[in-house]
Amino acid sequence: MSITKQVFKSPADPGKYEDVSFLYHMESSTGSYADITSYGCRVVDLVVPDKDGNMTDVLLGYKDLDGYFADTCFHGAIVGRSANRIAGASCVISGVKCDLPVNDGPHNLHSGTPSFQDQFWDGEIIDPAKADAIIAESGIKGIGSVDSDALLLHYISPDGATGFPGNLDTYILYAWLTDKTFFMLFKGTSDKDTIFAPTNHTYFNLKGHDTGYVGDHTIQLDADKVNLKDDHNCSDGRSQDVTGTDFDARAGVPLTQLIKSSDPQITMSKGIDSNFEINDYDGTYKKCAYLIGDKSGIKMEVLTDLPGIQIYAANFLGGDIGKSGKPYNPNYAVCMEAQMFPNAVNIPHFASPVIKAGETCYHATGYRFVNN
The missing domain is CATH 2.70.98.10 (Beta-galactosidase; Chain A, domain 5)
Structure with missing residues (x-):
């Protein structure tokens, strides 16, 4: 299935972001689909069939760009460079002390601003063969085949952004796989040692995004x-x-x-x-x-x-x-x-989130939907 692209508007200023703000509609061969905006690589809608075949949007989100501008909860976003908390909003990377924004008590949460979640990314629609090739390059084993056209988003986080060293060249691949997985691949390369530890901050309600309390899941x-x-x-x-x-x-x-x-x-x-x-x-x-x-x-x-x-x-x-x-x-x-574990950069016995200059790092996450 091909991906469609349209402007994702700000009702407060409809023409202001029309060159950078887009919504990509990505459908699988089985009819499930995701809508993804270039703003923060945010997943806006994720629609899959329930046990009776009713198409259900399982993802909380907003109807327009202004909703995401006002959002303080990271709805659907790729957050990074470093997801989660860093203690004392400070760390040392290869001998370099990094002072980060204090934005969650005494700590740093999700890197601060400007970060992945509040930037417009460049998007490219690619065919399944190219997407499969990118996944193969990652060297990560066990990932299935891409089902249909995929979305590749790109952003360079500049040296010193929120206190982190290095120009971090970052790609996010979104794809549907043939096993009904909504899949994402993270790729990062920096010209200095830095942290590369993003995540996807999607809010799920498998009854439907507007059905309330999830405690019975x-x-x-x-x-x-x-x-x-x-x-x-x-x-x-x-x-x-x-x-x-x-x-x-x-x-x-x-x-x-x-x-x-x-x-x-x-x-x-x-x-x-x-x-x-x-x-x-x-x-x-x-x-x-x-x-x-x-x-x-x-x-x-x-x-x-x-x-x-x-x-x-x-x-x-x-x-x-x-x-x-x-x-x-x-x-x-x-x-x-x-x-990666929260605050791992400050805890030596946790797996390290630091990548070396010139190193390309990949991570993968998939959400596979099946009727129970």
Whole structure:
């Protein structure tokens, strides 16, 4: 299937961004589709069939560019260079001290501004053969074949952006795979040692984006351990075995267990907002989790080559009006963000998010949809 492209307008100033703001409609051969904007590589819509064949938009989002300009919750965005928190908004990369924006208590969250999520990216529509070739170049094993035309987005984050060194040449590939996976590949190359640790910050509600509370979803995580956090919600290098705790989702549990828990590590963020350590991490692309929508029966499997997955139950959504005119309130969605561990740059025993000058780094994440 071919991808269509149209201007994604700002109603407040309809002509201002028409040369850079686009919406790409990307359909699979089975009829599922995604709409992606060049602003922050944000996924605006993700529509898949439920157990009865009804097409369901499972992704929270906004109807126009102004909604994303006003957004403070990173809806659908590629966030980076460094996703999640860096303690004290400071780190040292190859002997160079980097002072970052303080924007989440004493810490840095999602790199600050300007970052991937608030920039316009250049987009190119490519055929399946070229997309397959890019995936093959990554060297990541286990990724299936591309189903239809794919979208390749490009942005160069300049040296010194939010305190990080190096001109970071970045590509994001979005594609539907033949196994019904909505897939993304991250590629980064820098001229100085720097961090390359992005993620996708999509908010999922598998009953439909405007149907409310997600606590009755079932979540399963292939994770024996969870990162522990300091008093300001940032990973501090400790890990905890999930056995006998509300973090134990290995067999599949109601998501509400992770939202309503009285565990101090959960209540500090008004619900789950923690990084789980994926079992048997070895850098290969594999399934690490699934989510099942109550009522819809939609099952979404998460696959990645990354070591961690952040589960965030949208605890701080503030009632903003979404694309259908209904408010998005706390716990109306869940983010399942494959990632490097939070604050890994400051914790030597975590896998390092630093890439060397001239090195090209790839990461992959897929969301595979099947009817349960």
